[in-house]
Structures are given as C-alpha cells and as structure tokens.
Amino acid sequence: MxxxxxxxxxxxxxxxxxxxxxxxxxxxxxxxxxxxxxxxxxxxxxxxxxxxxxxxxxxxxRPGIKRGDFTSEDDQTIIELHAALGNRWAAIARHLPKRTDNEIKNYWNAHLKKRLATMSIDPVTQKPVGTTPGSSSRNSSTMGNAEPPMVHTESATKQESEPTLQQPTSRSTSASALLLNKLASRVTTLQCVDPLRACQIMQSMSSKGTGDGGATANNESAICRPTSNCQGNNISTALDTSAWLDIAETLTTPLNCLDLLETLPPELAECNASDDGGVSVDNYRIEDPVSDALSILDKNASAPASSFSSTSDRVLNNMASKLASLPCVDEIHDWQHNLPGPIQGDSDTTTTGDVAILDDISIDDTTYDMVGSPIFYNLNYLENEPEPSDPFYIP
DNA sequence: AAATTTTCCAACCGCTGTCTT
DNA sequence: CAAGACAGCGGTTGGAAAATT
Structure with missing residues (x-):
C-alpha cells in the first residue's frame, strides 16, 4: 500500500x-x-x-518573497538560529520574514558555513575550533539536543558596519549569549540564587563603592523578558563596570558564591541565616536583603525597577550584560558540560534519579525539572511564534 | 583565449505528517 | 481503521556562471 x-x-x-x-x-x-x-x-x-x-x-x-541581498543582520540571525536549531531550515526561515527555507539553506551552505570555517569557528557550535577540551561531547545541533536560542545580541553588541562574527575576536558572542541564557534560565528557577547573588552584589559594592552611575556603553547586552517594560533595546545597566567584572569573575565556577556567604559582613549575615544558624540556600525566604541590594542598584540604574518582572530578572540582566563578553563564559560552558544528569540539557532521556552536585548544592530530580523546563520552553519558543512571556533574550 | 575547476543555487528526490474520504 | 492526497521538510543534484590555470 x-x-x-x-x-x-x-x-x-x-x-x-x-x-x-x-x-x-x-x-x-x-x-x-x-x-x-x-x-x-x-x-x-x-x-x-x-x-x-x-x-x-x-x-x-509567491508575492512578497525577498531574494538575495542578505544583510549582516540577516547573516547574524541565521548563524545564531542555526547554532540553536541546526539544519531546520523551515524553522529558521520563520524568523526571517519573506525568506524561504530553500534560500536560507543554500545561503548557509554556500556562504555562511564557509565564512565561519575561514574564521576557524566551528559552524555547528560557533566556538573557535580547538579551544574546548573534550569537544567530542559537544552536540551536533540536531533536533534532540539543540541549545535554547534565548539570547539575541544583535543590536547591542554588533558593530555598525560589520557583522559580529567578522570581528577578529576569538570568541563568538552568540555562543556566549546562548550559554548565558541557558545559565539564566537555570539560575532563575533556583530561587536560592537570588539571595546569594544579592549578597554578592552588596559585598562587591561595599568593597568597591557604587561607582559614579555612568551607564556602560559597550558590551551592553541585556537579558529581559519580552513582557516587561524593557522590551527592545531600551535596557541599560548602570552599575560600575569594574564591579560587574569582579562579580562575573567570581562566577567562573557557578554557585561558588556560596563561599562568599561565609565572608559577608555581619549586617548582611541574616540574609542567609537558616533556623539552625547555618547557611541556607534551598529555603529562600529572606527578601529584604535582596531589596536592599537592588535599591542600591537603583540609585545608579537608568532602568527603573519596574522594568523587570522579578528581582532575579534584574540581577540576571545586569550580570548577563557583563558576563557576555568575558572569557570565563567558556569556562562555565566547560564546567556545565561536565555536569552529570539532564541539567546539561542534551536529552530528555537522561532524566534519571541521579543527583548532581553543583559545588555544595545538591540538585534533585524536582530541581532538574525546574531547571530543564525553561530550556525546553525556550527551544519551543523559537520554533513557534514568539510568546510575550518567559523567554529571555538579549536585544 | 581556451580548458579546467570551483562555486552557486534552482530544482528535484524521498520521506514524514496531517487531513480527508 | 485504511488508504489516498498533498503539504511540508531536509538532503542532494545538475548545470550554468564564475574563477582559476
């Protein structure tokens, strides 16, 4: 039949x-x-x-089809989408109005793939060739293991006249952005991170001062939610750049900020005090220290607190804007690949009863689910029409 | 200038998924 | 439920054009 x-x-x-x-x-x-x-x-x-x-x-x-004349923005979009979706040309084409999947496919094979190759950038991973130990474990950008394309960095990070990938940099902004969004998705769901992060900020600021509040003009990527008032590219962060760099450096190993808790000044100690007097990271109850930290940020921030839908959004937004350009991102990436279990986001078949240890924090199955869902949600987000909620992006 | 090679892309091929009968 | 019809998708191909020898 x-x-x-x-x-x-x-x-x-x-x-x-x-x-x-x-x-x-x-x-x-x-x-x-x-x-x-x-x-x-x-x-x-x-x-x-x-x-x-x-x-x-x-x-x-068909009327309305746009042919040829790919702009640098088109290039960047295709490259980023391909990194996230692989050879799913139809899905990619849905994000480039008036372009057909066939043309994008041809353009990729004839131009973009070769361009990346000549820049010693792996067309699949968008990472510099040979810079990642254990690269054999990297994904192949197929449907089952594509990373979530939650970040777009075009307007904020791209040079005026040249596509970002043509810059003589050894790192791909896109790869960093992807990773950051992946991290952001995961971190956001771990409520314990909020007080940790807030404490980090406060500690950093108490040691360095709050800076002069001047907006950072470069590397000004930002994570926000489309539903919030920060849609588009009207986000800016205002914390002193060097302070953010310091914070970012402490996250070379994510969540090692636990160490910082032990060095907090006494007046901040209450933010991480649990009933037994020890450090509690899994029972997020204290909000005042977070508010305090953010209020300090607000004094220097040009974006109002109301621009963000949650405190974690705001903190992550600020952090990601600086992390995006840092070498430590690749280290985080490597660290992430070494994690056991489905938190790596490579496959839904790896959901087991395993418990991963993120530094000193145990992640059980429930947390895995919390962590994994935004990743898959955001993957789904790209495949369909953008929804006005949840996905992160860097405009 | 001619021959050869490479590049590019329109079109095809084969497969899957969905809807209809 | 089975089978046909066809839309959609991704991989591949063939030949024209461009580049190189």
Missing part, C-alpha cells in the same frame, strides 16, 4: 522554469488560488508535476 509517488507521470518537463511557464502558473494561481496541486498543471497548461509547481510558486513566484 502506501502512498503513490507524487510525480510519476511520464513526459513531464523537469529542470529550469521558463518565463512562459512562470506566467502560466502565476496566472492560474491568481485566478484560482493556491492548492489542488495535483490537478493544477493540467488545468494551467503546464507539463510539470504538481509538486514542481508548488515548489516553484512557494520559493520564487
């Missing part, structure tokens, strides 16, 4: 379409509309199979 082949008839023409054939097809569709491809060739007077007609119409004759 099964289906009959679509184009089995003998004597049908193949190969390039002539102008006359195009006109016949256009005229017929304008009069009768799309559809009925099997019977269309005969009715339209074409010696083609219906499938060929549909393809010709969809890829070349």
């Amino acid at each position: 099964g289906r009959t082949p679509f184009c089995t008839a003998e004597g049908l023409k193949k190969g390039p379409w002539t102008a006359e054939e195009d006109q016949k097809l256009i005229a017929y569709i304008q009069k009768h509309g799309e559809g009925g491809w099997r019977s269309l060739p005969e009715k339209a007077g074409l010696q083609r199979c219906g499938k060929s007609c549909r393809l010709r119409w969809a890829n070349y004759l």
